[in-house]
Every structure is written in structure tokens, then in C-alpha cells.
Amino acid sequence: MASTTPLLSVRDLVIKFNLRGQVLTAIRGASLDLYEGETLAIVGESGSGKSVFTKSFLGMLDQNGWVDSGSIMFEGKDIAGYKSQDEWRRIRGKKISMVFQDPMTALNPLRTIGKQIEEVLELHQGLSGKHATLAAIDILSKVGIPDAQTRHKQYPHEFSGGMRQRVVIAIAMACKPKILICDEPTTALDVTIQAQILDLIRALQSDFGFTTIYITHDLGVVANVADRVAVMYAGQIIEQGTVEELFYDPRHPYSWALLSSLPQLGIKHEALYAIKGTPPNLFNPVQGDAFAPRNPNALNIDFLLEPPDFSVSPTHTVRSWLLDGRAPRLEPPPAIKALKAKYERSEQ
């Protein structure tokens, strides 16, 4: 995987917002490569920058936000420098598409499902009239809407939550994008429906051969869908690796904390591991390792100097001083060791 050239390559991206005269640095130098055909999951707590980071790939930052520095290379061009909507229209919806958490807000309640798909086809593929209608019906049946012939004439409120999400996926897929970004696509859905939607995206991915980015806080979903995982904290990617590296051999104390706080890995009648404190205020400059104030085992240097990325393997990097040769060896917490032990047993 590492040898092929990435489909999308982000380097040292910095994104800022202006909020009533104050400047907030939402993304503080994030780098990431996305490889063709893979499924990458981005995890991290609320406000860590997952949505802002990925929205910048489609020029969808809110009005008060901008890319301050860094690059986003896609098909030989640095799209981070795109300014006009004309430039973005060539990418957004066509090459890179996004599916959001709440399907209701993504759909127009006053237009039929079929019309909403046809609009996209007209805009990006120049289809019209009967051709657009037929194509829309075809896409609806591809995303598993039964009886698409009749269903395409219905309105969003006539669809259940899971079916609406299928429609949103249909719209995102309409122009056969190269990259599909799913921002919490199943958070609002029941587990059984969630499982079906994840299966659907997987099936579409193997049919159409696109690349997927999942944004989710559910590490169970990550384990299910991801080939690789990137963990975000306070606007940086602090660890990335293959899904097995991230779950069975995580190295960053924040990744440890995130996994340890899961009830699935907890021991009944004992307290769960809980991360103390709050993430840093991004209106202020962050000194050292942003996670240090919440890290019970922080080193002195964590408060002074920002750590670089350390490589654990060709696919696994960690931004923590713990990986420096001079740092003391620290045992991962019990929940992490248990997961690793279970993995090692299954290896034998």
C-alpha cells in the first residue's frame, strides 16, 4: 500500500476560523495520504477537527474559515489553493462526494426523491428527461430501495431513516465519485439498520471501486469497515496505521484512552477508564503535546515541545514523545493489553 502513489495527499494543513474577531486554529498541521480503493476511518472526540479537515477536500468550509497553509494534492493539482466556486464544482459531488449524519437535512422535503437524484445527474452528467429518470430509478435500486419505480415519486417524509440514508448515498454516488466521505453516516440509525448501511457502502465500493473515508466516533464501526485508521486530537492526526495496528498495538496515550473508555472493553462492576479534563482551547496557541494536560503519564518534554511523527512500521506513525528512544518505557493500560492478548491468542 505504501509504495503506490496516493490518490489524495494532504501535507501540513492548517485551517483557521474567524469568530467575532478571534482566530481559532481548528486544524494545526495535519498530514494524511489516501490510497486508491481503501477505506480510511477518522476517529477522535467532538471538536477534534474531523469534519473541518475532510470538508476542506471539497471546498465546503464555512464562510468564516480558510486554509491558512499546507497543501491538498489531488490528481496532480493542489486543491487547497482553490478559491472560486467554479473550481470547486469540478470536484465537489463529481470527484469527491460527502454523506452526512442526518439524512433529513441533506434532502429537500418538498421535492420527490427521484427529482433530487435527477438534478444531480443533470448538473454533473448532462442527463435530462427520461434518461435522467431511468438513471435515477436505476441508482435507487442499486442502493437497495425496493420497488424503485414507485418509490422515486415519493417524498423524503415517506421514507424511514435508514431508507433516507440510502437515498443520500444514492445522490452522493450518482456521479461515480472517486472519493466518498461519510461523516457519521449511521449515528442516527438503529444497530440493525446501521449494519445494513455499512454493508451497502461496502458493496457499492467494490462495484464502483471508489475510495472511502469514514468519520465516526464508534470504534466498533471502525473495526468493521476500516483498512486504515487515523486518530485526530485537537486538530492533528496523532496516530495512524492499519486497523489491526490501531486496535492491537496502539501507541499514543490518547488512542489508549479512547479505546480504554469503551464499555465493551471494561470490566463489569469496575469503573471504566475515563479521560479527565477537556481538550485545549484552540483560540490559544498550544504548547508541546496537546494531550499532555490530560495524560496521567505525561513527560516533562510533553509540556514544552511538540512531538514529531515517529514511525513504528512503514504503515504506522505516532506523534508522541513516548516513541522517542530516550523516553521511559510505558506499559499500555490493561484494556489495551487484553485486546492485544486476545489477538495474539487468535494468531496461534
Next chain:
Amino acid sequence: MSDALLTVDKLRVEFGSSAKKRFTAVKDVSFEIMKGETFGLVGESGSGKTTIGRSIVRINELSSGRILWKGKQISGTISKELDREVVQKIQMIFQDPMASLNERAKVDYIVSEGLYNIGGFANEAERKAKVEKALLEVGLLPEFASRFPHEFSGGQRQRIGIARALIMEPELLVADEPISALDVSIRAQVLNLLSELQKKNGLTYLFIAHDLSVVRFITDRIAVINKGDIVELAETEELFEHPLHPYTKALLSAIPVPDPRQEKRKKIRIYDPACHDYSKEGPSWQEAAPGHYVLGNAAELARYREEIAGAHAAP
């Protein structure tokens, strides 16, 4: 009657005025909650779990059936004293800490609201002392009393929601999806707080949730509800290890687990209601093994009993 703290007996809740529009949200559901336990009610959205919770705290009216508190009926028309007792002793905490708090009131008022309603204090000093104690119990500083809800994070707001329930010195807390709206890292804090309070104050919980991994961690017993029917009820580990009803099996098979190998191997079962043949005999509520109840007819029950015997016999 046993020593149940709360008994729900053939509870039925219907919505809609005319016979044509009528929708039965809860269909003759029965269960008991024992003192000191954490009882979980799980099901998908629209299954009726919130309606049951709201009937217990008497927000929703019953169409038929009864709810008993320590053996005394609290549904329908009841005496003033009993009304006061249950208003105090049964408290509810809600899913969305943002929506459930009055934005324009200070924390001091929000937390005391229930006390005002029942005249639960003799003077201002006593009320203030109670607010302070409740805030401390949930890990908030007493000086937060003079602040407004929007000045707090999601986890802190949920703590405020818990404090306003605790101030009433309840015996039963009905927690409806108390952590679903919270961020992963804060969920653990709130779960820990709930178990701590249970140990310290001897609370009983009715924990309503759709997230089965959380429910497994926190509950002692679980009832699974599907479209207004409880289909299965058992001790938590028993239910997870030996689910009987096909709906329960489908639900359990879909839970994502944070383990890539296991997750990529997993097979999801789909529940098809047509798998039941109720043409000759309809289902009834039966005990398949001690303490393990399931909805089924005689033929199904025989199968379930075999299944459970086989599973327990296996190493």
C-alpha cells in the same frame, strides 16, 4: 407479590383518537424491577421503550394495565400522599442534555425545580444546602449554581440533569438514553458516575437504551422490546450468551465490537417476523429457563428449552 420496587403489569399504551388512527405503542407489557438492580430496556427506535419510561413517571397515560410502586397502584387516580411520594421517589433523566434543561434558568433554579414543586424544603438556607450537596454529588462545583446551562459542556449538562433528579432523594431513576448524545470520552465519566451513585445511595435504575454494548456493561437484567412487545427478558450475561428469540439474536448480531478480526468475520442475522408460525397457536410469555423469559408458542418454547439445555451442557 414479590418484593419488587416497581411492577409493570400488562401495560398498554395507545396513541391516536379515532379507532382508525389508533396506534398501539406498548402492547400488554409486564416486568418487575427489584430494589437495587439496574434493569435495562433495549429496543430500536419506535419500539416503545421511551413510552414505557414515560408511563412510569406518569407523563404518558395508560390505556390499560397497572403500574405498582412497592405494591401500591400508582397509575390512574391515586391519593395525594401517594402522588407526592412517587413524584419524589421516581425521577427521570433524559437523553439530550441540551434540550432537557431550561436555557433561561440558572442552574440553581433548574436543580431545585422539583423541590419547589413538592415544597421539599423549609427555608432558603435548606434549599441552597440541598442544591450544593446535589451538585457536589455529581462532581460539579457549588459555585456553578449561578451559571446558565449554555455555559457548560455536554457532559456537565448531563450531570446537571442527574443533580436535579438526585436532589429529590429518589429511589428509582429512569434513565432514558442518558449517554447517547454524549461524546465517547464523556460517556465513561457519566457511566461511572451512575454506578457510583448507585453504590452510595442504593439507587435502582431503569436504563433505557438502544446501545447494547453500554447496556451489557451497566445492567443486571435486560428486557428486549420489539414493536411494543417484550420478546425476551433475562439476566444480562445469560441474555448475551444464550439469546433465544430470533429478534434478540438479530439485535445482538448487529452490535459493532471494537475488534477488527472479530468484526470482519461476523455474520449479521436479519429478523423476519414471518419465521414465527402463529397460525395455530399464538405466542405467550413463558419461562424458558429459571429467570429467562421469552415470547413464543408451545412449539417454539420446546425448541428454546432444547437450545438452552444444549448450550448449558456444552463446555
